[in-house]
Amino acid sequence: MLLTITNTRPPATDLSFLLHKHPDRVQSFPLSFGQAHVFYPEASEARCTAALLLDVDAVGLVRGLAARGRAGEAQYVNDRPYVASSFMSVAIADVYGTALGGRSQARQETAETALPLTARLAVVHARGGPGLLAQLFEPLGYTLVAERHMLDEHFPEWGESPYYTLQLSGEVRLQDLLSHLYVLLPVLDDDKHYWVGDEEVEKLLRHGEGWLASHPARELITARYLRHRHTLMRDALARLVEGDEDPDAAEEAHAAEEQAIERPLSLNRQRIATAIDVLKEVGASTVLDLGCGEGNLLGTLVQDRSFARILGVDVSYRALERAKARLHLDRQPPDDVRVQLLQGALTYRDRRLAGFDAAAVLEVIEHLEPTRLDAFAEALFGGARPGTVVLTTPNVEYNVRFESLPAGTLRHRDHRFEWTRAELGEWSSRVAERFGYEVRLEPIGPQDPDVGSPTQMAVFTRS
Numbered sequence: 001m002l003l004t005i006t007n008t009r010p011p012a013t014d015l016s017f018l019l020h021k022h023p024d025r026v027q028s029f030p031l032s033f034g035q036a037h038v039f040y041p042e043a044s045e046a047r048c049t050a051a052l053l054l055d056v057d058a059v060g061l062v063r064g065l066a067a068r069g070r071a072g073e074a075q076y077v078n079d080r081p082y083v084a085s086s087f088m089s090v091a092i093a094d095v096y097g098t099a100l101g102g103r104s105q106a107r108q109e110t111a112e113t114a115l116p117l118t119a120r121l122a123v124v125h126a127r128g129g130p131g132l133l134a135q136l137f138e139p140l141g142y143t144l145v146a147e148r149h150m151l152d153e154h155f156p157e158w159g160e161s162p163y164y165t166l167q168l169s170g171e172v173r174l175q176d177l178l179s180h181l182y183v184l185l186p187v188l189d190d191d192k193h194y195w196v197g198d199e200e201v202e203k204l205l206r207h208g209e210g211w212l213a214s215h216p217a218r219e220l221i222t223a224r225y226l227r228h229r230h231t232l233m234r235d236a237l238a239r240l241v242e243g244d245e246d247p248d249a250a251e252e253a254h255a256a257e258e259q260a261i262e263r264p265l266s267l268n269r270q271r272i273a274t275a276i277d278v279l280k281e282v283g284a285s286t287v288l289d290l291g292c293g294e295g296n297l298l299g300t301l302v303q304d305r306s307f308a309r310i311l312g313v314d315v316s317y318r319a320l321e322r323a324k325a326r327l328h329l330d331r332q333p334p335d336d337v338r339v340q341l342l343q344g345a346l347t348y349r350d351r352r353l354a355g356f357d358a359a360a361v362l363e364v365i366e367h368l369e370p371t372r373l374d375a376f377a378e379a380l381f382g383g384a385r386p387g388t389v390v391l392t393t394p395n396v397e398y399n400v401r402f403e404s405l406p407a408g409t410l411r412h413r414d415h416r417f418e419w420t421r422a423e424l425g426e427w428s429s430r431v432a433e434r435f436g437y438e439v440r441l442e443p444i445g446p447q448d449p450d451v452g453s454p455t456q457m458a459v460f461t462r463s
């Protein structure tokens with residue numbers, strides 16, 4: 001069985017630094033069930049492909065089972081050696097373990113960047129047909145090509161086999177691609193070769209982090225990955241939900257609290273109106289709404305036809321689902337690209353965000369860990385580089401004026417910080433200088449002579 005991964009972002013050979021495998025050599029690694037070989041069929045500046053070939057020792061496997069008194073489970077003639085299954089997952093973890101963990105000694109930044117990657121797998125056994133392939137991989141943003149193989153080309157009347165050569169393409173971090181394959185290959189095959197114990201729940205949660213909880217087929221994935229062991233499934237699903245949905249639900253509850261505090265000032269409406277004023281002032285036609293949430297700003301943007309392209313990005317799948325419903329995107333013709341939503345984290349570079357006239361980042365930065373602010377600035381001002389950035393955040397000095405807010409507390413329990421005017425000023429000037437922008441600060445909401453306005457805005461213009 002063979003897995004190739006192709007990178008087409010120059011210098012494409014960075015792939016070899018991410019995989020920690022030299023492009024000029026064939027390297028072999030012994031595994032408990034055979035040998036893995038890594039080599040590069042192509043390695044140029046424009047295109048680089050790494051191949052992971054598994055040579056499963058079928059006879060050895062059977063002997064191993066027999067030695068453990070489980071010979072009955074073994075069949076000499078089966079598809080195990082040829083089909084990408086949990087064997088491939090084990091090989092990915094063993095041979096590409098550092099990349100699967102998202103680390104790279106020489107190219108850490110590239111490891112954290114979405115790259116144009118294509119994975120090709122020969123062959124996969126899709127129990128459930130081509131629909132299953134789409135159901136598993138499309139929600140993760142991949143474009144899929146599945147080529148079905150005949151049972152035997154010499155006997156077409158035998159019909160089609162359940163085997164496919166699968167090609168997945170997308171703009172993803174290598175770590176994410178490997179994690180998706182790690183979890184989903186055994187799911188496709190629905191026949192894990194090894195015993196499923198508690199540690200499998202840990203592996204599933206670890207490698208499913210950031211995507212499995214919001215995957216529409218998460219029940220199926222969990223059931224098949226854990227080989228239908230019910231107690232494990234329940235445990236895993238409960239923890240998945242704990243790990244992901246609760247913060248979302250909590251986020252909603254907290255957002256409601258925040259609105260209640262700010263409502264008398266209808267700050268939300270003022271922020272949107274001010275942001276739109278700025279966007280129109282600079283004549284922006286293509287606009288990013290970063291951390292768009294449920295689409296407060298998007299809803300107003302779409303009504304104005306001078307915005308020809310609008311892309312909303314948020315890390316929360318649930319918020320995006322709401323935004324999609326609210327904007328009636330399901331009724332938008334599929335080839336209409338005027339309004340699009342994208343699930344993604346703002347702390348990673350993403351090429352799909354490049355080339356926009358302007359970006360709005362309303363009430364988002366205070367939700368980021370302070371230690372991730374540099375990564376956010378780097379991805380936005382260094383990577384996406386829109387002409388204008390409109391950013392708003394609470395002015396913490398104003399909190400003493402909110403009667404319903406106990407002294408010393410932030411407006412929203414998910415806020416990691418709230419800044420004074422001086423703090424926003426300092427951060428903004430530093431970022432502007434570093435990335436070649438001019439910045440000005442403006443108040444939003446009623447101005448108090450002592451503590452300023454409740455919301456503060458920074459407008460960055462590329463120099």
Ligand code: SAH
Binds near residue numbers: 292294297344361
């Ligand atoms: N801009 C919207 C929503 C603000 S709430 C408005 O003004 O109404 C903050 C939003 O930022 C939430 O939807 C949250 O999911 C999103 N968010 C938080 N951290 C993020 C990250 N690292 N990447 C992308 N979105 C993030």
